[in-house]
Amino acid sequence: MNDALQKPIDTKVIKELLDMNDGARFRTWLSICASCGLCADSCLFYLAKNKDPKLSPAYKVRATLRELYRRKGEVDREFLEKCYNIIWGECTTCRRCSLFCPFGIDISVMITAMRGICNSQGIAPEGLLKTLVNYRASGNQMGMSKEDFVDTCSWMAEETAEELGGLQIPIDKPGARIMYTVNAREPMYYPQDIAMAAKIFTVAEEDWTMPSTGWDDTNLAMFAGDKALGAQIVKNMYTKALELGVQAIAITECGHAYRSALFEGPYMLGYRSGKPPVPIIHSVRLFYEYLRDGRIKIDPDKMLKAPVTYQDPCNVSRNGGLWEEGRAIIKHLARDFRDMTPSGIYNHCCGGGGGFIPMGPEFKKRRMESGRIKAEQIKATGAKIVITPCHNCFDQIGDLNKEYNLGVKVVQFKEVITEAMIVPEKFKPVETGDEEAQD
Amino acid sequence: MNEFYEFLTGPALWAAFIIFIVGLSVRLTYLYGISRERDRVFYNHVNLKWAFGSIIHWLIPFGSVSLRAQPVFATAFFLFHLCLLGVPVFLLAHNTLWQEAFGISLPSLPDSIADALTVVFMLAALVLLARRIIRVEVRFLSSAWDYFLLILTSAPFVTGFLSYHQIGPYKLTLILHILLAEILLIIIPFSKLGHIILFFFSRASFGFEMGRRGARTW
Numbered sequence: 001m002n003d004a005l006q007k008p009i010d011t012k013v014i015k016e017l018l019d020m021n022d023g024a025r026f027r028t029w030l031s032i033c034a035s036c037g038l039c040a041d042s043c044l045f046y047l048a049k050n051k052d053p054k055l056s057p058a059y060k061v062r063a064t065l066r067e068l069y070r071r072k073g074e075v076d077r078e079f080l081e082k083c084y085n086i087i088w089g090e091c092t093t094c095r096r097c098s099l100f101c102p103f104g105i106d107i108s109v110m111i112t113a114m115r116g117i118c119n120s121q122g123i124a125p126e127g128l129l130k131t132l133v134n135y136r137a138s139g140n141q142m143g144m145s146k147e148d149f150v151d152t153c154s155w156m157a158e159e160t161a162e163e164l165g166g167l168q169i170p171i172d173k174p175g176a177r178i179m180y181t182v183n184a185r186e187p188m189y190y191p192q193d194i195a196m197a198a199k200i201f202t203v204a205e206e207d208w209t210m211p212s213t214g215w216d217d218t219n220l221a222m223f224a225g226d227k228a229l230g231a232q233i234v235k236n237m238y239t240k241a242l243e244l245g246v247q248a249i250a251i252t253e254c255g256h257a258y259r260s261a262l263f264e265g266p267y268m269l270g271y272r273s274g275k276p277p278v279p280i281i282h283s284v285r286l287f288y289e290y291l292r293d294g295r296i297k298i299d300p301d302k303m304l305k306a307p308v309t310y311q312d313p314c315n316v317s318r319n320g321g322l323w324e325e326g327r328a329i330i331k332h333l334a335r336d337f338r339d340m341t342p343s344g345i346y347n348h349c350c351g352g353g354g355g356f357i358p359m360g361p362e363f364k365k366r367r368m369e370s371g372r373i374k375a376e377q378i379k380a381t382g383a384k385i386v387i388t389p390c391h392n393c394f395d396q397i398g399d400l401n402k403e404y405n406l407g408v409k410v411v412q413f414k415e416v417i418t419e420a421m422i423v424p425e426k427f428k429p430v431e432t433g434d435e436e437a438q439d
Numbered sequence: 440m441n442e443f444y445e446f447l448t449g450p451a452l453w454a455a456f457i458i459f460i461v462g463l464s465v466r467l468t469y470l471y472g473i474s475r476e477r478d479r480v481f482y483n484h485v486n487l488k489w490a491f492g493s494i495i496h497w498l499i500p501f502g503s504v505s506l507r508a509q510p511v512f513a514t515a516f517f518l519f520h521l522c523l524l525g526v527p528v529f530l531l532a533h534n535t536l537w538q539e540a541f542g543i544s545l546p547s548l549p550d551s552i553a554d555a556l557t558v559v560f561m562l563a564a565l566v567l568l569a570r571r572i573i574r575v576e577v578r579f580l581s582s583a584w585d586y587f588l589l590i591l592t593s594a595p596f597v598t599g600f601l602s603y604h605q606i607g608p609y610k611l612t613l614i615l616h617i618l619l620a621e622i623l624l625i626i627i628p629f630s631k632l633g634h635i636i637l638f639f640f641s642r643a644s645f646g647f648e649m650g651r652r653g654a655r656t657w
Binding site for chain 2: 021022024027028029033035041053056058059100101102104105106262263273318319321322345346
């Protein structure tokens with residue numbers, strides 16, 4: 001939270017937002033909750049904090065949105081500050097509670113609406129607000145210029161072509177089959193992620209391109225409650241895809257990017273159909289197809305031998321429908337796979353979702369507390385390697401690793417696939433010709 | 440007292456049924472009206488398979504993960520609803536009244552079974568009440584209104600049981616039975632008990648939302 005805190009609350013704006021959301025779903029959800037408490041046991045915050053009843057999902061909505069409707073938007077800053085702590089500090093919008101609710105009440109949607117209301121009054125975590133400035137200025141959360149991004153891609157293409165002959169990272173190639181979009185952290189801090197994706201696409205002989213704009217598929221405005229900016233971010237991506245005439249937009253190994261591009265984006269933009277103008281495909285699905293169709297083959301000798309577990313990102317598995325694909329990929333990659341309990345659609349959020357990771361130091365302590373559930377889950381599997389196709393899960397488990405001495409290595413699929421895949425002769429770089437002659 | 444009985448089984452009964460049906464219809468119509476623009480997500484992804492899957496897993500006993508985790512509650516929860524719907528509709532005494540009023544009636548349960556189911560219902564209601572008090576997270580969420588509705592829902596069964604067995608003053612228990620049932624019918628459309636209809640819409644909505652994601656709908 002910041003200086004905006006000094007400004008008076010504009011209840012007119014709050015009332016408008018309440019009215020906008022006052023549809024049949026909210027009305028029904030807020031009125032038929034039977035107070036059965038089944039949602040409590042679903043929530044990692046509740047479980048991690050000694051079953052404090054104030055952390056049951058039903059209560060979190062009652063204390064915030066329902067109270068706001070009851071008071072018809074006539075609230076003061078103190079009330080919204082209390083909400084701030086609940087909607088950002090005690091919920092990752094992971095939607096696990098909805099699977100536990102007899103009515104399928106969608107708590108995450110209501111928490112998201114509440115975030116929008118707080119945001120309208122300048123109340124949102126500092127860490128998220130900072131990225132919004134970057135999105136506005138540059139279209140990506142890191143504030144990277146178009147030139148820097150394209151340079152990074154060319155640099156990665158040059159470096160990687162030394163390992164893999166014929167490797168290219170096409171930029172803005174019209175009519176490509178897929179337009180590959182990334183998390184802005186990749187060009188900024190982990191450019192090797194882009195290189196690894198390029199290797200996989202090269203070996204799979206994919207017709208792909210990276211866009212020079214609209215390449216950041218993250219959407220922290222969605223988590224900050226800034227719907228207008230969230231819509232603009234998605235639009236940048238859609239517009240570029242339509243301009244290039246690609247068949248689909250591929251999403252990097254990131255959970256919320258998929259949620260934003262495929263499920264929330266069309267609604268943030270107010271598309272009546274609720275569908276994106278271009279098909280969206282997540283990396284997990286894409287890699288699954290490559291392995292299933294034999295476009296990528298794994299060297300059995302290079303399969304992971306250490307015990308492996310899989311962290312289902314909420315927005316990929318439970319809310320993205322890809323929990324089976326993720327496991328199918330692992331079958332190709334690991335000899336000793338140990339699923340967590342619970343797993344798949346019932347897996348717990350890592351504690352880093354819903355914007356928690358970029359929310360910064362202010363929330364770190366809580367993130368580590370609620371992450372205890374995940375740490376215990378991982379420990380129980382005895383795994384030494386945690387695979388997760390999500391940047392936020394990756395960071396959170398990395399932090400948990402230190403906090404709880406898990407002694408695990410956290411990796412994304414890209415890393416394991418590029419290490420283990422069979423590179424056909426035609427992609428072997430020319431320089432290695434001598435070595436091969438010795439075989 | 441006889442006059443009051445006549446009133447309860449005559450105009451009041453009509454009024455209760457009409458308020459029940461019209462109340463629910465008005466609530467549904469109103470929700471439909473405000474949903475057209477604000478709940479596009481409901482209409483955009485309609486798929487009967489998703490809705491059906493979402494609903495059926497919560498109708499069958501232990502069909503969902505949270506109920507499997509609380510088996511005692513789940514059993515009580517299921518029996519409570521089953522008897523609540525089944526006993527009043529298929530009770531011989533009620534069907535006789537239908538027969539007298541309209542000349543039509545539904546098949547009836549033998550009285551001994553209806554009686555046993557009433558006992559089952561009362562036990563189930565007690566479990567639900569005890570759970571509401573004992574489990575911290577449920578007690579924390581429960582207001583006086585929640586307790587009132589649970590007791591009100593159970594009251595027609597208790598009084599019906601008493602009057603059938605002629606325990607206590609028969610006339611009084613019978614009148615209370617009818618009166619409480621009518622109050623219940625009137626309150627249903629305007630309270631969380633509206634879930635007798637809204638359950639289906641709410642679950643269908645979740646079915647569409649998760650179905651479009653290629654995800655599990657229950």
